[in-house]
Amino acid sequence: MSLRPSNAPPIQDMPPPGGYKKLDFGRYLPDRGPKGWQLWAGASIMIMYGFYQVGKTNKRAIQQKMQERKVRYALGPLLQAEADREYMERELVALRKEAELMKGVVDEQGNPWKPGASPYVGGQWMPRRIGYFMRS
Numbered sequence: 001m002s003l004r005p006s007n008a009p010p011i012q013d014m015p016p017p018g019g020y021k022k023l024d025f026g027r028y029l030p031d032r033g034p035k036g037w038q039l040w041a042g043a044s045i046m047i048m049y050g051f052y053q054v055g056k057t058n059k060r061a062i063q064q065k066m067q068e069r070k071v072r073y074a075l076g077p078l079l080q081a082e083a084d085r086e087y088m089e090r091e092l093v094a095l096r097k098e099a100e101l102m103k104g105v106v107d108e109q110g111n112p113w114k115p116g117a118s119p120y121v122g123g124q125w126m127p128r129r130i131g132y133f134m135r136s
Contacts, residue, residue: 091116 034042099115106112 095115102113102115107117
């Protein structure tokens with residue numbers, strides 16, 4: 001149900017004679033912030049500074065690890081000597097116990113049993129397992 005167009009010319013809003021007055025857009029628009037190259041330069045500087053800090057931290061961590069390693073290397077012989085001494089104490093206890101248990105035993109050739117002698121033939125001496133001495 002639309003209205004039928006009339007033969008009258010259309011009414012159109014027109015600017016006033018001589019036009020509207022000019023607007024100074026620079027006065028009304030605020031500054032939009034830093035330019036693109038300034039943003040890029042600032043971000044690049046911050047990223048480079050961050051990588052510099054990461055590098056400094058990594059160097060410090062590497063030096064700390066190296067110092068800890070040197071301390072461990074220096075303590076190694078001391079700890080090994082202590083472990084060897086404890087092993088020898090346990091070995092002597094085990095040999096005394098073996099000598100007491102194997103008093104009258106002879107081996108296959110008829111020789112008396114020697115404490116600490118291996119029943120196996122091997123070319124290289126290996127220390128006994130530590131847990132072996134903890135059974136008693």
